[in-house]
Amino acid sequence: MMDSIGIESIEELFRDIDEEIVLRRPLRLRRSLSEQELMDELRGISEKNADANRYARFLGAGAYDHFIPSIVPHLMGRSEFYTSYTPYQAEISQGILQAIYEFQSFICQLTGMDVANASMYDGASALAEAAVMASNISKRREVVVSSTLHPEYREVVRTYAEAHGLEVKEVGWEGGATSASELEKGTSERTAAVLVQNPNFFGIVEELYEIGRIVHGRGALLVACVVEPTSLGLLNPPGGCGADIVVGEGQSLGNSISFGGPHLGFLAARQAFLQKMPGRLVGMTTDTEGRRCFVMTLQAREQHVRREKATSNICTNQALNALAATIFLAALGKGGFTKLSNLNAQKARYLRARILELEGFEAVFTKPFYNEFVVKCPADPARINKRLEGDGIIGGLPLRGRYGGLEESWLLCATERNAKLDIDRLIEALRGIAR
């Protein structure tokens, strides 16, 4: 090969790099490893972590333990899918294109919206992009967030808002839900959008319809954020409650938790806002022979065409995670998804009732919830968690440092993964601690 290029050494191909900046030493990295050595090394590192197979876990807060049917990793692992890239060449990318079209359809059906995009990075950044989108639609610069939104989601909104020159205001909560009276006071004709999570960070089902009434009274948009989408097997779709944009996190739908990523953001909107949406969209059309096929479409919104005038800078998104969600939803189907939601709600109710039987544990909120809830503990929840580790249990999330006034509170989650046996084991362990 070098002969045909007319060089004697590969270094000649790098002669256009100034001597001054050529690295004259080997990179200071560890030596190479064979596949066997690599696997052994990484297995060793991985075993320093707690994995869900060895611990009973009651932790949610934005990343949820759900069973992933075997067909999800099996089909996702088809390398024609995962070794491809953005489907620029539609003729040989029909597989991923159709799967994304189905994903968009699923998201619309679950959220009750008209259009959904091909995915966003995660729920938090999807929410931030929705805030920017709402500001572009309404030409207003103020975004109001409910304090019952996941604290990290609020941080992401603030970071994007700071860059984009938007003002962020926060409204407080009452009984664990967004305070309607504070929302009345905290919004005005300057408000572009109100951002609300449902079920919220405390697991509570928000009164979205009522919130929407207030928000729309200001001429602002309601952005609903669904962080635990298995709730949509049970709860009214946000689109039916007046949401104008619905975003969320799709990790619960067939994606492993993987220490926080890659997860899956989604963004859906009313038809009227289609041209203002960020990210890729796949549409159905026909080929020259009249056969049904799929293409990326409405790309004039996107960065590779519009550059600095694009609706967003997003390019690569989370296509493979969207594929996982699509397969997951297909596999569960109408009956399975409904049952899954009910299992989650029931397990959480059993767990909550059992904990509240224990001396020293108290209910913090009484509003309806889905699969998470808050309890007040007789001791520092972080210390309780530490004690539980010894029993092979990972407890809930201590709210100290996240919410003022909830220093002794613990956010617990139960899903279909928590068998009654594990819940009862937790209760016995807590009984020991309470004593």
Add this chain to the structure above:
Amino acid sequence: MKLIFELSVQDREGASLPKLDVPEQELGIQAAQLRSDVPLPEVSEVDVVRHYTALSKINFGVDSGFYPLGSCTMKYNPKVNEAIASLPGLSSAHPYQPEGLSQGCLQILHELSADLAEITGMDAFTLQPAAGAQGELVGLMMAKAYFSKRGERRTKVLVPDSAHGTNPASAAICGYEVVELPSDSRGGVDMSELRDKATGDVAVLMLTNPNTLGLFEGNIIEISKIVHEKGGLMYCDGANMNAILGVARPGDMGFDITHLNLHKTFSAPHGGGGPGSGPVGVKAPLAPFLPKPTIERDGDRYFLNYDRPDSIGRVKAFYGNFAVLVKAYAYIRALGPDGLKEAAENAVLNANYLMRKLKGAYELPYDRPCKHEFVLSGGKQLAHGVHTMDIAKGLIDYGFHPPTIYFPLIVKEALMIEPTETEGKETLDAFADAMLQIAEKAVKDPELLRAAPKTAPVTRPDALTAARRPNLRWRKADEKPE
């Protein structure tokens, strides 16, 4: 192909869920809050398996064949990395489980940051950004915070006309005015234009090096000097890092900020359009502004540091696309220092070999040794009424994924070809043969190319109708759109 929704048969079930093992209770949720219908398809497990298997068969990946998509570095994705990312200790770790139970995850993140810093010559890294474009945004946010802390107000970002579209889009989202820098006749930054436009109100120059023409920016030292003298910062779009691993480092070229695309250079699969991962490295003066938390080490204990008063905040929940980071970590550990350098050398050798073979039959607007990729123009073929689009579609009938086309914008009828290091000479030769045959066809039988592809699952889609009458979702037959 039917849609999954069209396979639905009433009351068919595919899922097997555990029975409710706790006493059933009233939900305590008002009826008005509950949905009446869950509109999902009703299919069996084997229906789902056959449907998505069939879809996979009409999709082309790196494992299907040669995929020289320029600027995307479609190298082979080692399978061991998939196995590693699926280890239960990694794939099921919860981001909020106690730090003491997450030491393995934190160790990987900490060591990967250090490795990336060494590879790029930077001082500190964040692994939080989910993709290159989000990395750009993070880099610019840090620049903004840096100037704001110094009490400086700078409003402009310089972007060469050859840059990826994400560069100007990220700058605009970050509230900057984008000033375009023209390229000179050799494909580099036009130095006199740079001297004019590098004013005191420029915050950042965003540069891809090697650039999107696959050319190393020969004046990089001088460019950095000019920008720095005016108090601006240098940003490196690291999408093309594959060309210079172990050979040269952005940090040594004067760059203050760089992002990397781990799904390109560091072998993580592209997933049909993500997940990616776009870590950002900075020089020490910018380190206080990194997103939080940072991953730090105290003796033999790793921890998350949230106490970062100057941090720009967060751009994503949790700590980044962890499983992608794990794959990049495994890749670096597998290759080691010599392997990484060899990867870059072979990527550059392959690109030059292919460029040499295709030069002549195709116009080569910038004729000098390239790095990991090169850009041809379909100008000669256009004279016969054959567009670059037709060349690309023609390649499909030879069993290849087409290159990136119509980019960079500064080359007419551009074909941007990046073979990567993981392809052998035989593959390159076969691809070159196909390209040469297509060049012949463009003269002798252009109509054939205009009708290509003939062998793909579908022929060319009607993109115009797709955009004019968007059909972006399936609806039940009796469901009326708004």
